Amino acid sequence: MSSDNNNEVSGGNRGLMIFLRVAVVLVIVALVAVLVAIYIGIMGKHEQAVQATTEAPTVAEEVTTEAPAAATASDTDMAVVPNGDAAVIDEDSWMAGKTIYHPVSTNNTIHLPHADMQAFQDVIANSEGNDTSSSDDGSGGSAWDTVQITLGNVNGSINNSTPGDALKTQTLVSTYMILVDLDTDTIVAERNCEAVVSPASMTKILTVLTARDFIDESNLDDTFIISTDITEYVRKNDCSAVGFTPESEVTVRDMLYGTILPSGADAAMGLAEYCCGDQETFVAAMNQKVAELGLSQTAHFTNVVGMYDPDLHCTMKDMAVILGMAVQDDLLRDVLSLRTYTTDATFIYPETTEEGTSEEDVPEEDKMPITVSNWFLRKIEDKGFDGQVVAAKTGFVNESGCCAASYYEADNGKRYICVTGNSFSSWRAIYDHCSVYRSLTD
Secondary structure, three states: OHHHHHHHHHHHHHHHHHHHHHHHHHHHHHHHHHHHHHHHHHHHHHHHHHHHHHHOOOOOOOOOOOOOEOOOOOOOOOOOOOOOOOOOOOOOOOOOOOEOOOOEOOOOOEEOOOOOHHHHHHHHHHOOOOOOOOOOOOOOOHHHHHOOEEOOOOOOOHHHOOOOOHHHHOEEOOOEEEEEEOOOOEEEEEEOOOOOEOOHHHHHHHHHHHHOOOOOHHHOOOEEEOOHHHHHHHHHOOOOOOOOOOOOEEEHHHHHHHHHOOOOHHHHHHHHHHHHOOHHHHHHHHHHHHHHOOOOOOOEOOOOOOOOOOOOEEOHHHHHHHHHHHOOOHHHHHHHHOOEEEOOOOEEOOOOOOOOOOHHHOOHHHEEOOEEEOHHHHHHOOOOOOEEEEEEEEEEEOOOEEEEEEEEEEOOOOEEEEEEEEEOOHHHHHHHHHHHHHHHOO
C-alpha cells in the first residue's frame, strides 16, 4: 500500500513538471510573437515615413491637376496649392469664392527650348536703360538672335487661315514665356516659366490687386494729395508716370487707372499711401496677397512700382496666377482692359502757363485733365486674331528686358493668359504675344 502511494505521488509530480514546462514554453512563444509584432509595426511605420519623404513634391513638381477652390475663414485646414504656404482667405475678402488658378503641366504641354542667359550679360551691362521700340521690330538683334525660335501651327489656329507676317507673328524672342488655358487650368506652352526673375512694372498688377482690398466703387471719388516726395521719386528715377503735379489733388479713380494704363509710378505710390498710410505697410499687404495666392516661395515684392531690386522677384507662372485673379474682378478687369482714360483732376496746361506759376494762380480754363493710354492694348488690337486681347500690362527694367502679361478671349469661348519676359523691345513683346496666341491657341 505504501509503495503504491509513493508511485502515485511521483507520477503526480512528473505531470506537474510537464505542465509547468509546457506553460513556460507557451509564455515564451507568446512573448516572442508580441515582440515580432511590435517590430513589424515599427518597421512598417518607418517605411511609410521614408516613402512619404521621398515622394513629397518639390516646388517645381505638381501637387494636383485641378485648380483648388479659394479657402475661406471657415476652412479647418490650409488650402493645398502647388507652390507654397497659402494663407486662409478671409470670407469677407472680395477674393473669397474666386478661382485661384495654379496652372499645371500635362503630357500635352509644349516645352520650348530654354535660352542661354549667359548670352545676355553683355546686353544688360551695356544697356542705357531705354526701350528704343519701333514698329519695325520684327526680328532680334545681338544676343537675341541666339534664342529666337519659330513656332509651328496648332491645328485650327489662326495661322492656318490668316498667317499675316510670319516673321512677326510666329517668331518668339522672349526668353521667358507661359501660356495658360484658364478653362482647364493647364499650361499649354512654356519657356523657362519657373525661373525667378524681375517682373518690372508687371508688379503693378499686384499693386491694384492689393489695393482692391481697401477700395471699391463707393470710394473711387475720394481724393488724395500727391506729395512732392512722390513726384521727386518719379523724376529722379525716370519712372513712367501719369503726370500728376506736386501737391495736386487727384481721385482714387485717377490713381487706380493711372497705375495700369500709363504704368504711372506717381499713381501707384499715391494709391499705396491712400490705402495704407505709407508704402512699407502696403508692400507688406502685397506680400500677404502673394501668400494667399500660394506664391510666396518664389514671389516677393519690395516696392509698388516694379523698380529693380534683387529682393523683388517672381516667375512668369506666378504673374499668370496674379493676373488670373485680377481679371475675375469687375473693377480690376475694367482697369486692365480700358484703352484710354481721362483723369478727373485737372492740371496746369504748360503750353498756356508761364513756367513757375503756382497752381492756385492758374485760371481754371488753363487747367486740363490728362488722357492716358494702355499702349499694349492700343498697339495689339489691329493685329487680327480669332478673338480679342482683353487686358494687358507691360513692364521694363534693364534686368528684366521688356515683358508683358495679357488675357485673351478666343471667339470659340476659350480663355488664355500669356506672360512673357526679357524681349529686346516693347514692340517685340507685343509681337511675341501675337506669336503665342496665333500659333499656340485653338
